[in-house]
Amino acid sequence: MLKSAPQKDTSFSAELDFIRKLFRKHGLKLTQQRLEILRAVRESGDHPSAEEVYRRVRPVLPTVSLDTVYRALMMFERIGAISRVEILDDRTRFESNTDPHHHLVCVVCRGIEDFPCPAADRIKPPAAGKWGKVLSNHLELRGVCRSCLAKQVGG
Amino acid sequence: MLKSAPQKDTSFSAELDFIRKLFRKHGLKLTQQRLEILRAVRESGDHPSAEEVYRRVRPVLPTVSLDTVYRALMMFERIGAISRVEILDDRTRFESNTDPHHHLVCVVCRGIEDFPCPAADRIKPPAAGKWGKVLSNHLELRGVCRSCLAKQVGG
DNA sequence: CTAGGTGCAAACAATTTGCGCGCGT
DNA sequence: ACGCGCGCAAATTGTTTGCACCTAG
Numbered sequence: 001m002l003k004s005a006p007q008k009d010t011s012f013s014a015e016l017d018f019i020r021k022l023f024r025k026h027g028l029k030l031t032q033q034r035l036e037i038l039r040a041v042r043e044s045g046d047h048p049s050a051e052e053v054y055r056r057v058r059p060v061l062p063t064v065s066l067d068t069v070y071r072a073l074m075m076f077e078r079i080g081a082i083s084r085v086e087i088l089d090d091r092t093r094f095e096s097n098t099d100p101h102h103h104l105v106c107v108v109c110r111g112i113e114d115f116p117c118p119a120a121d122r123i124k125p126p127a128a129g130k131w132g133k134v135l136s137n138h139l140e141l142r143g144v145c146r147s148c149l150a151k152q153v154g155g
Numbered sequence: 156m157l158k159s160a161p162q163k164d165t166s167f168s169a170e171l172d173f174i175r176k177l178f179r180k181h182g183l184k185l186t187q188q189r190l191e192i193l194r195a196v197r198e199s200g201d202h203p204s205a206e207e208v209y210r211r212v213r214p215v216l217p218t219v220s221l222d223t224v225y226r227a228l229m230m231f232e233r234i235g236a237i238s239r240v241e242i243l244d245d246r247t248r249f250e251s252n253t254d255p256h257h258h259l260v261c262v263v264c265r266g267i268e269d270f271p272c273p274a275a276d277r278i279k280p281p282a283a284g285k286w287g288k289v290l291s292n293h294l295e296l297r298g299v300c301r302s303c304l305a306k307q308v309g310g
Numbered sequence: 311c312t313a314g315g316t317g318c319a320a321a322c323a324a325t326t327t328g329c330g331c332g333c334g335t
Numbered sequence: 336a337c338g339c340g341c342g343c344a345a346a347t348t349g350t351t352t353g354c355a356c357c358t359a360g
Contacts (some may be wrong), residue, residue, distance in 0.1 A: 221350090
Protein backbone atom coordinates (compact mmCIF):
# COMPACT_ATOMS: atom_id res chain seq x y z
CA MET A 1 0.00 0.00 0.00
CA LEU A 2 2.83 2.38 0.80
CA LYS A 3 5.29 0.80 -1.55
CA SER A 4 5.74 3.95 -3.55
CA ALA A 5 3.80 6.86 -4.93
CA PRO A 6 0.12 6.05 -5.34
CA GLN A 7 -0.56 3.94 -8.42
CA LYS A 8 -3.13 6.25 -9.90
CA ASP A 9 -0.91 9.26 -9.64
CA THR A 10 2.02 7.46 -11.16
CA SER A 11 0.32 6.71 -14.45
CA PHE A 12 -1.16 10.14 -14.69
CA SER A 13 1.96 12.06 -13.81
CA ALA A 14 3.63 10.34 -16.71
CA GLU A 15 1.23 12.28 -18.88
CA LEU A 16 1.86 15.52 -17.07
CA ASP A 17 4.68 16.48 -19.34
CA PHE A 18 2.56 15.95 -22.39
CA ILE A 19 -0.32 17.87 -20.86
CA ARG A 20 1.92 20.75 -19.91
CA LYS A 21 3.19 21.05 -23.45
CA LEU A 22 -0.27 20.82 -24.88
CA PHE A 23 -1.45 23.65 -22.65
CA ARG A 24 1.56 25.77 -23.43
CA LYS A 25 1.03 25.20 -27.11
CA HIS A 26 -2.49 26.57 -26.87
CA GLY A 27 -1.54 29.40 -24.53
CA LEU A 28 -3.65 28.00 -21.71
CA LYS A 29 -2.95 28.06 -18.02
CA LEU A 30 -2.50 24.78 -16.24
CA THR A 31 -4.51 25.29 -13.08
CA GLN A 32 -5.12 22.81 -10.30
CA GLN A 33 -8.77 22.63 -11.30
CA ARG A 34 -8.03 21.82 -14.91
CA LEU A 35 -5.48 19.25 -13.90
CA GLU A 36 -7.88 17.44 -11.60
CA ILE A 37 -10.73 17.59 -14.07
CA LEU A 38 -8.55 16.16 -16.79
CA ARG A 39 -7.29 13.50 -14.42
CA ALA A 40 -10.85 12.54 -13.52
CA VAL A 41 -11.56 11.72 -17.14
CA ARG A 42 -8.21 10.26 -18.19
CA GLU A 43 -7.46 8.06 -15.21
CA SER A 44 -10.75 6.24 -15.13
CA GLY A 45 -10.89 5.43 -18.81
CA ASP A 46 -14.68 5.36 -18.65
CA HIS A 47 -17.34 7.77 -19.93
CA PRO A 48 -18.36 10.18 -17.18
CA SER A 49 -20.90 12.95 -17.65
CA ALA A 50 -20.01 16.51 -16.63
CA GLU A 51 -21.92 15.92 -13.38
CA GLU A 52 -19.97 12.76 -12.71
CA VAL A 53 -16.66 14.50 -13.30
CA TYR A 54 -17.81 17.19 -10.91
CA ARG A 55 -18.57 14.55 -8.29
CA ARG A 56 -15.13 13.03 -8.76
CA VAL A 57 -13.13 16.19 -8.35
CA ARG A 58 -15.09 17.54 -5.38
CA PRO A 59 -13.16 15.49 -2.80
CA VAL A 60 -9.90 16.97 -4.05
CA LEU A 61 -11.23 20.42 -4.91
CA PRO A 62 -14.16 21.05 -2.57
CA THR A 63 -14.75 24.55 -3.89
CA VAL A 64 -14.74 23.76 -7.58
CA SER A 65 -17.92 24.69 -9.41
CA LEU A 66 -19.85 22.75 -11.99
CA ASP A 67 -19.43 25.46 -14.57
CA THR A 68 -15.68 25.29 -14.25
CA VAL A 69 -15.98 21.60 -14.99
CA TYR A 70 -18.06 22.36 -18.06
CA ARG A 71 -15.67 25.03 -19.26
CA ALA A 72 -12.67 22.79 -18.73
CA LEU A 73 -14.23 19.79 -20.46
CA MET A 74 -15.17 21.82 -23.50
CA MET A 75 -11.74 23.31 -23.60
CA PHE A 76 -10.09 19.89 -23.37
CA GLU A 77 -12.21 18.71 -26.22
CA ARG A 78 -11.18 21.71 -28.29
CA ILE A 79 -7.49 20.98 -27.84
CA GLY A 80 -7.98 17.26 -28.37
CA ALA A 81 -7.17 16.07 -24.86
CA ILE A 82 -10.49 14.25 -24.53
CA SER A 83 -13.43 13.56 -26.77
CA ARG A 84 -17.13 13.59 -26.20
CA VAL A 85 -19.72 10.92 -26.72
CA GLU A 86 -23.39 11.58 -27.27
CA ILE A 87 -25.62 8.70 -26.47
CA LEU A 88 -29.32 8.42 -27.19
CA ASP A 89 -31.54 9.80 -24.48
CA ASP A 90 -28.72 10.66 -22.20
CA ARG A 91 -26.57 13.59 -21.27
CA THR A 92 -23.24 14.20 -22.93
CA ARG A 93 -20.39 12.01 -21.71
CA PHE A 94 -16.64 12.49 -21.99
CA GLU A 95 -13.82 10.05 -22.48
CA SER A 96 -10.07 10.10 -22.61
CA ASN A 97 -9.80 7.68 -25.49
CA THR A 98 -9.19 9.95 -28.46
CA ASP A 99 -8.15 7.15 -30.79
CA PRO A 100 -10.75 6.00 -33.29
CA HIS A 101 -12.95 3.47 -31.56
CA HIS A 102 -16.59 2.53 -31.26
CA HIS A 103 -19.17 2.05 -28.57
CA LEU A 104 -21.32 -0.68 -27.10
CA VAL A 105 -24.17 0.97 -25.27
CA CYS A 106 -26.43 -0.85 -22.84
CA VAL A 107 -29.94 0.58 -23.10
CA VAL A 108 -30.77 -0.77 -19.63
CA CYS A 109 -27.91 0.40 -17.40
CA ARG A 110 -26.68 3.08 -19.84
CA GLY A 111 -23.18 1.66 -19.56
CA ILE A 112 -20.76 2.34 -22.38
CA GLU A 113 -17.93 0.09 -23.47
CA ASP A 114 -15.28 0.95 -26.06
CA PHE A 115 -14.16 -1.40 -28.76
CA PRO A 116 -11.83 -1.03 -31.70
CA CYS A 117 -13.20 -1.98 -35.10
CA PRO A 118 -11.02 -1.54 -38.15
CA ALA A 119 -13.87 -2.77 -40.33
CA ALA A 120 -16.04 0.14 -39.19
CA ASP A 121 -13.14 2.57 -39.55
CA ARG A 122 -12.77 1.57 -43.16
CA ILE A 123 -16.37 2.20 -44.20
CA LYS A 124 -16.85 5.09 -46.61
CA PRO A 125 -20.00 6.80 -47.82
CA PRO A 126 -21.57 5.28 -50.92
CA ALA A 127 -20.61 6.86 -54.23
CA ALA A 128 -17.26 7.75 -52.73
CA GLY A 129 -16.21 11.36 -52.89
CA LYS A 130 -19.69 12.46 -53.74
CA TRP A 131 -20.71 13.46 -50.25
CA GLY A 132 -17.71 15.50 -49.14
CA LYS A 133 -14.83 14.91 -46.76
CA VAL A 134 -15.32 12.36 -43.99
CA LEU A 135 -13.47 13.16 -40.79
CA SER A 136 -14.48 10.36 -38.46
CA ASN A 137 -16.40 7.11 -38.24
CA HIS A 138 -18.33 6.21 -35.17
CA LEU A 139 -20.27 2.99 -34.83
CA GLU A 140 -22.67 2.60 -31.95
CA LEU A 141 -24.03 -0.83 -31.15
CA ARG A 142 -27.01 -0.53 -28.86
CA GLY A 143 -28.34 -3.43 -26.85
CA VAL A 144 -28.38 -5.08 -23.46
CA CYS A 145 -25.11 -5.89 -21.76
CA ARG A 146 -24.29 -9.25 -20.26
CA SER A 147 -25.01 -8.35 -16.68
CA CYS A 148 -28.32 -6.63 -17.41
CA LEU A 149 -29.28 -9.59 -19.55
CA ALA A 150 -28.67 -11.88 -16.59
CA LYS A 151 -30.79 -9.70 -14.32
CA GLN A 152 -33.64 -9.60 -16.82
CA VAL A 153 -33.83 -13.39 -17.11
CA GLY A 154 -34.23 -13.60 -13.36
CA GLY A 155 -36.62 -10.64 -13.10
CA MET B 156 -50.51 23.31 -60.86
CA LEU B 157 -54.16 22.43 -60.51
CA LYS B 158 -53.87 19.18 -62.36
CA SER B 159 -55.11 17.12 -59.45
CA ALA B 160 -54.89 16.83 -55.71
CA PRO B 161 -51.67 18.32 -54.33
CA GLN B 162 -48.69 16.05 -54.84
CA LYS B 163 -47.56 16.08 -51.27
CA ASP B 164 -50.92 15.08 -49.95
CA THR B 165 -51.22 12.25 -52.41
CA SER B 166 -48.19 10.37 -51.21
CA PHE B 167 -49.03 10.86 -47.60
CA SER B 168 -52.66 9.96 -47.87
CA ALA B 169 -51.53 6.62 -49.25
CA GLU B 170 -50.06 5.98 -45.83
CA LEU B 171 -53.15 7.12 -44.03
CA ASP B 172 -54.66 3.68 -43.96
CA PHE B 173 -51.53 2.23 -42.43
CA ILE B 174 -51.34 5.05 -39.90
CA ARG B 175 -54.96 4.59 -38.96
CA LYS B 176 -54.43 0.90 -38.28
CA LEU B 177 -51.30 1.56 -36.30
CA PHE B 178 -53.12 4.03 -34.09
CA ARG B 179 -56.07 1.71 -33.63
CA LYS B 180 -53.72 -1.11 -32.71
CA HIS B 181 -52.24 0.97 -29.92
CA GLY B 182 -55.57 2.40 -28.79
CA LEU B 183 -54.57 5.93 -29.74
CA LYS B 184 -56.71 8.68 -31.12
CA LEU B 185 -55.89 10.04 -34.54
CA THR B 186 -56.23 13.76 -34.03
CA GLN B 187 -55.60 16.50 -36.55
CA GLN B 188 -52.53 17.56 -34.59
CA ARG B 189 -50.97 14.12 -34.59
CA LEU B 190 -51.69 13.68 -38.25
CA GLU B 191 -50.02 16.93 -39.21
CA ILE B 192 -47.05 16.34 -36.95
CA LEU B 193 -46.52 12.90 -38.39
CA ARG B 194 -46.91 14.27 -41.88
CA ALA B 195 -44.31 16.95 -41.17
CA VAL B 196 -41.76 14.26 -40.44
CA ARG B 197 -42.75 11.63 -42.97
CA GLU B 198 -43.33 13.77 -46.01
CA SER B 199 -40.07 15.61 -45.88
CA GLY B 200 -37.87 12.56 -45.40
CA ASP B 201 -35.30 14.70 -43.64
CA HIS B 202 -34.27 15.02 -39.98
CA PRO B 203 -36.16 17.87 -38.33
CA SER B 204 -35.79 18.80 -34.68
CA ALA B 205 -38.88 19.16 -32.51
CA GLU B 206 -38.67 22.91 -33.00
CA GLU B 207 -38.48 22.49 -36.76
CA VAL B 208 -41.52 20.20 -36.77
CA TYR B 209 -43.34 22.80 -34.72
CA ARG B 210 -42.44 25.45 -37.27
CA ARG B 211 -43.74 23.25 -40.07
CA VAL B 212 -47.13 22.49 -38.58
CA ARG B 213 -47.86 26.02 -37.38
CA PRO B 214 -49.16 27.25 -40.75
CA VAL B 215 -51.70 24.42 -40.79
CA LEU B 216 -52.39 24.34 -37.05
CA PRO B 217 -51.78 27.85 -35.75
CA THR B 218 -52.81 26.98 -32.21
CA VAL B 219 -50.70 23.86 -31.80
CA SER B 220 -48.22 24.02 -28.95
CA LEU B 221 -44.62 22.90 -28.83
CA ASP B 222 -45.32 20.45 -26.04
CA THR B 223 -47.95 18.73 -28.14
CA VAL B 224 -45.31 18.31 -30.80
CA TYR B 225 -42.94 16.80 -28.26
CA ARG B 226 -45.59 14.47 -26.90
CA ALA B 227 -46.62 13.37 -30.35
CA LEU B 228 -43.06 12.77 -31.52
CA MET B 229 -42.23 10.68 -28.50
CA MET B 230 -45.41 8.73 -28.94
CA PHE B 231 -44.66 8.11 -32.62
CA GLU B 232 -41.27 6.86 -31.68
CA ARG B 233 -42.79 4.51 -29.12
CA ILE B 234 -45.10 2.94 -31.66
CA GLY B 235 -42.39 2.78 -34.30
CA ALA B 236 -43.81 5.34 -36.73
CA ILE B 237 -40.64 7.40 -36.66
CA SER B 238 -37.24 7.11 -35.08
CA ARG B 239 -34.96 9.56 -33.40
CA VAL B 240 -31.42 10.56 -34.17
CA GLU B 241 -29.04 12.07 -31.71
CA ILE B 242 -26.23 13.98 -33.25
CA LEU B 243 -23.21 15.44 -31.55
CA ASP B 244 -23.68 18.93 -30.19
CA ASP B 245 -27.16 19.27 -31.43
CA ARG B 246 -30.73 18.83 -30.30
CA THR B 247 -32.60 15.61 -30.92
CA ARG B 248 -33.83 15.10 -34.46
CA PHE B 249 -36.53 12.85 -35.81
CA GLU B 250 -36.84 10.94 -39.05
CA SER B 251 -39.39 8.81 -40.80
CA ASN B 252 -36.91 6.24 -42.01
CA THR B 253 -37.30 3.42 -39.53
CA ASP B 254 -35.34 0.88 -41.54
CA PRO B 255 -31.79 0.20 -40.43
CA HIS B 256 -29.60 2.85 -42.00
CA HIS B 257 -26.70 5.11 -41.14
CA HIS B 258 -25.87 8.79 -41.14
CA LEU B 259 -23.55 11.23 -42.81
CA VAL B 260 -23.36 14.32 -40.66
CA CYS B 261 -21.90 17.60 -41.83
CA VAL B 262 -20.19 19.31 -38.91
CA VAL B 263 -20.46 22.66 -40.66
CA CYS B 264 -24.09 22.95 -41.74
CA ARG B 265 -25.35 20.21 -39.38
CA GLY B 266 -27.06 18.53 -42.30
CA ILE B 267 -27.79 14.82 -42.04
CA GLU B 268 -27.98 12.37 -44.89
CA ASP B 269 -29.08 8.76 -44.65
CA PHE B 270 -27.31 5.90 -46.30
CA PRO B 271 -27.79 2.14 -46.19
CA CYS B 272 -24.75 0.07 -45.29
CA PRO B 273 -25.10 -3.68 -45.01
CA ALA B 274 -21.43 -3.91 -44.03
CA ALA B 275 -22.09 -1.79 -40.95
CA ASP B 276 -25.27 -3.70 -40.17
CA ARG B 277 -23.27 -6.92 -40.06
CA ILE B 278 -20.67 -5.77 -37.55
CA LYS B 279 -20.79 -7.51 -34.19
CA PRO B 280 -18.99 -6.77 -30.94
CA PRO B 281 -15.61 -8.44 -30.53
CA ALA B 282 -15.56 -11.75 -28.67
CA ALA B 283 -19.06 -12.39 -29.95
CA GLY B 284 -21.70 -13.13 -27.37
CA LYS B 285 -19.50 -11.92 -24.58
CA TRP B 286 -20.99 -8.46 -24.33
CA GLY B 287 -24.71 -9.24 -24.34
CA LYS B 288 -27.49 -8.86 -26.88
CA VAL B 289 -27.07 -6.26 -29.61
CA LEU B 290 -30.30 -4.64 -30.76
CA SER B 291 -29.15 -2.11 -33.35
CA ASN B 292 -26.14 -0.84 -35.24
CA HIS B 293 -25.73 2.79 -36.04
CA LEU B 294 -22.77 4.17 -37.91
CA GLU B 295 -22.22 7.90 -37.99
CA LEU B 296 -19.74 9.35 -40.45
CA ARG B 297 -18.92 12.90 -39.50
CA GLY B 298 -17.30 15.35 -41.85
CA VAL B 299 -17.91 18.22 -44.22
CA CYS B 300 -20.49 17.85 -46.95
CA ARG B 301 -19.84 18.68 -50.56
CA SER B 302 -21.51 22.06 -50.55
CA CYS B 303 -19.86 23.23 -47.33
CA LEU B 304 -16.54 22.04 -48.69
CA ALA B 305 -17.03 24.19 -51.76
CA LYS B 306 -17.83 27.22 -49.61
CA GLN B 307 -14.75 26.67 -47.44
CA VAL B 308 -12.41 26.59 -50.38
CA GLY B 309 -13.65 29.98 -51.42
CA GLY B 310 -13.60 31.42 -47.90
C1' DC C 311 -70.72 9.82 -23.34
C1' DT C 312 -65.80 9.39 -21.65
C1' DA C 313 -61.11 8.49 -21.75
C1' DG C 314 -57.51 10.17 -23.93
C1' DG C 315 -55.57 14.49 -26.08
C1' DT C 316 -54.68 19.43 -26.17
C1' DG C 317 -53.01 24.10 -24.86
C1' DC C 318 -51.26 26.88 -21.45
C1' DA C 319 -47.98 27.96 -18.17
C1' DA C 320 -44.88 26.58 -15.05
C1' DA C 321 -41.37 23.17 -13.66
C1' DC C 322 -37.04 20.98 -14.79
C1' DA C 323 -32.48 19.77 -16.14
C1' DA C 324 -28.39 20.52 -18.70
C1' DT C 325 -25.51 23.90 -20.16
C1' DT C 326 -23.83 28.75 -20.82
C1' DT C 327 -22.69 33.45 -19.51
C1' DG C 328 -21.57 38.11 -16.94
C1' DC C 329 -18.92 39.79 -13.43
C1' DG C 330 -15.35 40.98 -10.10
C1' DC C 331 -11.57 38.72 -7.50
C1' DG C 332 -7.40 35.54 -7.42
C1' DC C 333 -3.64 33.01 -9.22
C1' DG C 334 -0.45 31.00 -12.87
C1' DT C 335 2.97 32.73 -15.98
C1' DA D 336 2.05 42.97 -12.71
C1' DC D 337 -1.23 41.18 -16.31
C1' DG D 338 -4.60 38.81 -17.90
C1' DC D 339 -6.59 34.35 -18.01
C1' DG D 340 -9.35 31.50 -15.19
C1' DC D 341 -12.41 30.80 -11.16
C1' DG D 342 -16.66 30.70 -8.41
C1' DC D 343 -21.05 32.56 -7.88
C1' DA D 344 -25.49 33.23 -9.46
C1' DA D 345 -28.46 34.22 -12.96
C1' DA D 346 -29.81 33.42 -17.86
C1' DT D 347 -30.80 30.23 -21.72
C1' DT D 348 -32.33 26.36 -23.99
C1' DG D 349 -34.44 21.95 -24.65
C1' DT D 350 -37.80 19.09 -22.72
C1' DT D 351 -41.39 17.52 -19.41
C1' DT D 352 -45.46 17.95 -16.45
C1' DG D 353 -50.05 19.45 -13.99
C1' DC D 354 -54.36 20.85 -14.93
C1' DA D 355 -58.91 22.11 -16.85
C1' DC D 356 -61.28 22.01 -21.14
C1' DC D 357 -62.21 19.63 -25.60
C1' DT D 358 -62.93 16.00 -29.02
C1' DA D 359 -62.43 11.47 -31.48
C1' DG D 360 -64.24 7.02 -31.10
